[in-house]
Amino acid sequence: MLKDKNIILGVTGGIAVYKAADLVSKLKKKKTNVEVIMTEGSMEFVNPLTFQTMSENPVHTTMFNKISKFDVEHISLAQKGDLILIAPATANTIGKIANGIADNLLTTVVMASNKRIVFAPAMNTCMYNNPIVQANMKKLENMGCYFIEPGSGRLACGDYGAGKMAEPEDIVEYIDSLLTDKDLLGKDIIVTAGPTIEPIDPVRYISNHSSGKMGYSIAKEASKRGAKVHLISGPTLLKAPKDINFIQINTTLEMFEEVGKLFESCDILIKAAAPADLKPKEYSEKKIKKNNIKDKFLLEFTENPDIAKYYGKEKTNQILVGFAAESNDLIKNAELKLKNKNFDFIVANDISIKGAGFKTDTNIISIIDDYGKNDYPILEKTEIAKIILDKAIKILKNKS
Numbered sequence: 001m002l003k004d005k006n007i008i009l010g011v012t013g014g015i016a017v018y019k020a021a022d023l024v025s026k027l028k029k030k031k032t033n034v035e036v037i038m039t040e041g042s043m044e045f046v047n048p049l050t051f052q053t054m055s056e057n058p059v060h061t062t063m064f065n066k067i068s069k070f071d072v073e074h075i076s077l078a079q080k081g082d083l084i085l086i087a088p089a090t091a092n093t094i095g096k097i098a099n100g101i102a103d104n105l106l107t108t109v110v111m112a113s114n115k116r117i118v119f120a121p122a123m124n125t126c127m128y129n130n131p132i133v134q135a136n137m138k139k140l141e142n143m144g145c146y147f148i149e150p151g152s153g154r155l156a157c158g159d160y161g162a163g164k165m166a167e168p169e170d171i172v173e174y175i176d177s178l179l180t181d182k183d184l185l186g187k188d189i190i191v192t193a194g195p196t197i198e199p200i201d202p203v204r205y206i207s208n209h210s211s212g213k214m215g216y217s218i219a220k221e222a223s224k225r226g227a228k229v230h231l232i233s234g235p236t237l238l239k240a241p242k243d244i245n246f247i248q249i250n251t252t253l254e255m256f257e258e259v260g261k262l263f264e265s266c267d268i269l270i271k272a273a274a275p276a277d278l279k280p281k282e283y284s285e286k287k288i289k290k291n292n293i294k295d296k297f298l299l300e301f302t303e304n305p306d307i308a309k310y311y312g313k314e315k316t317n318q319i320l321v322g323f324a325a326e327s328n329d330l331i332k333n334a335e336l337k338l339k340n341k342n343f344d345f346i347v348a349n350d351i352s353i354k355g356a357g358f359k360t361d362t363n364i365i366s367i368i369d370d371y372g373k374n375d376y377p378i379l380e381k382t383e384i385a386k387i388i389l390d391k392a393i394k395i396l397k398n399k400s
């Protein structure tokens with residue numbers, strides 16, 4: 001929930017300052033207000049004008065500005081922020097804060113704040129592993145501060161190891177999660193996502209265009225809101241989300257079996273995947289050779305289990321959410337699936353419309369249940385995930 005939130009971004013002096021500019025841009029895209037405080041060291045790397053332009057706010061650099069309006073800058077900034085993020089956070093600034101030193105605007109704002117403080121450390125590996133730095137971080141963690149673990153790799157100084165500031169998109173996700181209400185705490189949610197693949201021989205398979213974006217968005221949103229999430233995913237190009245029980249499968253049968261292991265104890269099952277309904281009847285252990293195919297190559301198919309239909313019959317208190325991917329007669333077909341598969345509600349998307357269905361970051365959906373239909377405009381899949389979860393949790397509460 002970063003929209004309309006106020007983030008105080010403390011930028012300290014390290015080469016990762018350039019990444020902080022990207023971080024501001026990513027936060028602005030989420031409609032977050034960002035107030036940047038730069039330390040003297042950071043201004044050696046990047047001019048404040050960069051952050052002023054990116055944040056669309058004046059950049060705060062000194063304790064002793066001429067007073068333009070009657071408020072004390074460090075106090076008003078400390079009160080204004082929903083969260084203080086220090087990225088990149090140097091060993092020097094971490095050390096000062098851990099030991100109560102407030103000798104510049106950033107450290108003074110931190111000292112005057114009672115909000116959450118998040119550090120994204122960035123420094124040389126030896127510095128990062130130094131017992132003094134580690135002890136300072138532990139001390140701050142014990143006091144309730146948060147640390148976003150740095151990545152490993154080749155550092156700007158030429159060394160290899162831990163110390164690269166976390167990627168801006170991961171930092172945004174981290175603070176988004178911290179600021180989100182945990183209204184799904186204690187809930188167990190299964191999400192299926194992506195395509196399944198059905199092998200023909202060791203080289204070939206049949207599949208579909210699902211990228212997994214819809215299902216992954218739902219899984220991430222549910223996790224952010226405190227649910228225990230199991231994401232059962234076919235092969236996609238997406239990163240396995242953090243803090244989620246991620247289960248990789250290939251075939252529809254494997255997806256069916258994995259859902260079976262978790263279904264009984266779950267509260268909500270969301271079937272955003274596009275499982276193949278059919279699979280080749282025979283699997284050839286050896287690659288099928290072109291010259292063995294005389295006239296034409298005919299492939300015989302057999303049916304895969306219909307996962308949603310099976311668990312629609314099995315369900316007791318679980319909420320079952322389905323999707324309908326259609327290229328024609330969207331609502332009629334979705335209504336049929338709602339009944340046949342015993343979904344609590346179904347999310348219908350027309351895969352032939354631009355901006356909807358497979359691969360895109362957006363979708364255009366109608367939600368249908370026994371009481372009627374709601375149409376939505378084109379929205380980011382991340383926004384659609386919120387709508388789906390809000391509805392599922394409302395039905396779950398009404399049931400219990």
Ligand code: PMT
Pocket residue numbers: 193194209210211212213214215252271272273274275276277304305306307308309321322323324325326337341349351357358359360
């Ligand atoms: O992954 P993206 O690129 O982001 O694309 C998103 C999406 C288009 C895949 C997603 O929004 C979507 O519509 N998913 C459902 C795709 C699908 O298989 O629809 P269907 O109408 O064929 O199936 C109806 C429902 O039954 C679905 O919930 C499906 O998961 C489920 N099903 C289908 C076949 C099967 N053997 N078992 C199932 O459980």
